[in-house]
Amino acid sequence: RKEVEQDPGPFNVPEGATVAFNCTYSNSASQSFFWYRQDCRKEPKLLMSVYSSGNEDGRFTAQLNRASQYISLLIRDSKLSDSATYLCAVNVDTGKLIFGQGTTLQVKP
């Protein structure tokens, strides 16, 4: 089983839609969690950290479920500019940051 798994998609949604991605992790000792965004032919950049209590940044909401070992990202009112690959990342206890394979989102007009 991979340490961090995501559904690669692609997710094709119309503008204004709400879309959710999940990411599961296998190491119960994982300490911190993140969502990164990667545009085509660009490097990944941090979108948001994921806190135990859940956190929201504008149209984006991230949640952590430790019992079931998954994190989620919800995007409301999708924009064309949200089209990208979304990568979840998990810090394991040794300091390694492990990424999922990424989920591709395509928002269509």
Next chain:
Amino acid sequence: DVKVTQSSRYLVKRTGEKVFLECVQDMDHENMFWYRQDPGLGLRLIYFSYDVKMKEKGDIPEGYSVSREKKERFSLILESASTNQTSMYLCASRSLAGGLNTGELFFGEGSRLTVL
């Protein structure tokens, strides 16, 4: 702004050649990482370094080595390049200032290596 600079954006090498990929960061970050990214496989960790002269294997270290003689520089070495090492290589750095394992990774623009 944090700047992570990878020495070469595109390289073409022949099988068996020794390849050096250089990465320099300008923010005095303790941690540095090397990943490779392949379609359908995402980012896979090759090696990381907690600090100067320290290194840890990631998930796919075979065929690679690293060097961190100075804090700002983390080099990835392919001793004898093979065609299955054709990939996009991404370097990243992270500060420990916010606490262990909590900091944001800052990536370089990547080095696309083709091994013929």
